[in-house]
Amino acid sequence: MENRTKDTILDITKKLTANYETQDIIDASLKTNLPDREEVYRILEELHKITFPGYFGSERFLSREAFAEGILVSLHYRIKKQITKILSETDASEKLEEKAEALTISFLNQIPKVQELLMKDVEATMAGDPAASSKTEVILAYPGMYAIFVYRYAHILYELEVPILPRIMSEYAHGQTGIDINPGATIGEYFFIDHGTGIVIGETAIIGNGVRIYQGVTIGALSTRKGQALSGIKRHPTIEDNVIIYANATILGGNTVVGRNATVAGNTFVTESIPAEAKVSAMMPELKVKMPK
Numbered sequence: 001m002e003n004r005t006k007d008t009i010l011d012i013t014k015k016l017t018a019n020y021e022t023q024d025i026i027d028a029s030l031k032t033n034l035p036d037r038e039e040v041y042r043i044l045e046e047l048h049k050i051t052f053p054g055y056f057g058s059e060r061f062l063s064r065e066a067f068a069e070g071i072l073v074s075l076h077y078r079i080k081k082q083i084t085k086i087l088s089e090t091d092a093s094e095k096l097e098e099k100a101e102a103l104t105i106s107f108l109n110q111i112p113k114v115q116e117l118l119m120k121d122v123e124a125t126m127a128g129d130p131a132a133s134s135k136t137e138v139i140l141a142y143p144g145m146y147a148i149f150v151y152r153y154a155h156i157l158y159e160l161e162v163p164i165l166p167r168i169m170s171e172y173a174h175g176q177t178g179i180d181i182n183p184g185a186t187i188g189e190y191f192f193i194d195h196g197t198g199i200v201i202g203e204t205a206i207i208g209n210g211v212r213i214y215q216g217v218t219i220g221a222l223s224t225r226k227g228q229a230l231s232g233i234k235r236h237p238t239i240e241d242n243v244i245i246y247a248n249a250t251i252l253g254g255n256t257v258v259g260r261n262a263t264v265a266g267n268t269f270v271t272e273s274i275p276a277e278a279k280v281s282a283m284m285p286e287l288k289v290k291m292p293k
Helices: 003-022 037-051 064-087 096-109 111-128 135-141 143-159 165-177
Strands: 192-194 212-214 218-220 250-252
Touching (some): 037 064, 037 165, 064 096, 064 165, 111 192
Parallel strands (some): 192 212
């Protein structure tokens, strides 16, 4: 290594070291309580397998019981390990292991319920999309279905107040599908996302049963200027049962309620409540066509 290059690297090293000491930057090499993102992705893979047996694994199982039990044992080990790491950041008590175990068991107990919800979401997709040829196609290929799958499990961890893990899960799904569902959102049964790319659903959004959402829809906050001061405040809309929201519609505000059976047309901007049964649309923009001279 040339002396000039060596001197430059040493200079940069000193500057970085000073930053580590003066700024609130975690030195990952010295920490053991950071979650392993790759391990979280493996947890999602195993949840996929146990939720939709036979779809996402090449394993051959002699009995359904042995299949489910084997994956549950693995999930227990993996999830508990990640929760223990995260909790150790703020909890050094002797009951840390006990807390991690209780949270893990609480999560595992929700798997059958989440599986039932996801099968209802599959039914909703089949009913809502004439292009869907089979449940197999929906489960294997639909990005909206994958985003909902990850959301439903991440939401359980969010409700259990497990830090970080739910967001790692939801952001992984975001990266895979282009669909951003905060794990804190509350979403009812028979949820259908069509196409999906560009959808954003905020943390305090409440979505009822039988709701259909198309690509580019935002269910967001009216303003986030106050930053952390808004934490814990309902800042995202409520969407009641059987609402249809078409492509690129934007619905904002914690006090905004879209009433049951309402329809929001594409490219509509909504910041106030909409009555039940209503159909809401924006005026079509004027189209101008200029012919060459």
